[in-house]
Amino acid sequence: MRRVRSRATSFDVAALAGVSQSAVSRAFTPGTSIAEETRLKVVAAARKLNYVPNSIASSLTTRRTNIVALILGNMSNPFYGQVMQAFSHKLQEMGRQVLLFTVEPGTDADDSILKALHYQSDGVILTAAQLSTRMTVMCHERGIPIVLFNRYIPGSDAFGVRCDNAAGGRLIAQALIAAGAKTFAMITGDPKGTTSQDRVRGFVDRLAEEGVRRSDIEEAPGSSSYEGAFSAALDLFSARKAPRPDALFAINDIMAMGAMDALRYRLGLRIPEDLMVGGFDDIRESARLAYQLTTVRQPIDEMIEETLAILNLDEPQFAIQPGIDRPIKGSLIWRATIPDKPRAKTKTRT
Secondary structure: OOOOOOOOOHHHHHHHHOOOHHHHHHHOOOOOOOOHHHHHHHHHHHHHHOOOOOHHHHHHHHOOOOEEEEEEEOOOOHHHHHHHHHHHHHHHHOOOEEEEEEEOOOOEOHHHHHHHHHOOOOEEEEOOOEOOHHHHHHHHHOOOOEEEEOOOOOOOOOEEEEEOHHHHHHHHHHHHHHOOOOOEEEEEOOOOOHHHHHHHHHHHHHHHOOOOOHHHOEEEEOOOOHHHHHHHHHHHHOOOOOOOOOEEEEOOHHHHHHHHHHHHHOOOOOOOOOOEEEOOEOOHHHHOOOOOOEEEEOOHHHHHHHHHHHHOOOOOOOOOOOOOEEEEOOEEEEOOOOOOOHHHOOOEEO
């Protein structure tokens, strides 16, 4: 197939439609003021000429690319797939595009942020845990806001929006206490991540109020993955001489699901009759009949709205106050893995 080398320009469209070149630009720029009759003339002329706006050329004039970089970590966790989908839909509704990068667990995001700067991104949203002060300063000096999503960096002036993970950990602890649990176990995630740390802290603090010491809570690392939690559950509950704990908290849903499969299909335990299980995130898979997991729902839509509000993409001339940290409360989703006692009937059901 022969390539067509000549392409219609905005000036060609303007001439055919009988309008100015600036009117053509406004017709293809979301949110700009243009009469509907003029816009329809431009669209009709563009279709006739097979014209497509050149976003790169436009960015040279406006110094705005309408590109937002989204840097994701731990893609083995379905929660971040949901985050990616939700951000993509919202940004496209705003007339912007997503530039996606992924970061391997345990590595920093500096290289990905540097690549995002090469594309002149208007903003950066970061879900990976590690970020250097040098890279934060570089973004600030270039006028490119960077917002941490569902995490924060203690002592940093980076902006952050997150679920109130400590409060969510307390919700799961309270649900287990209300269901009659007296002894507890945990499967933990990234030991360096504030998300994991806060969930554990909230859970442990609520149990401490009931007289449960941290040293009495059994725990095993689950590497924030299904496979890691499957192994961790076997380590915790296989060939025990001591009495089995009443309840298990896995600090994210994918680990709770891995643990449940190990408990049921390797150890023959019943959930919740033999062992109660709680998770965190409310990923779509957690509601499936095979799991029906009691969990804490992260308010993804509200967190995304807040993140984009902080980025302030429509008014980039206004500086962002450094050090913003906005925790947003999650909600308890009560399903089948924790018995529904009378004291818990007011909780959310799905």
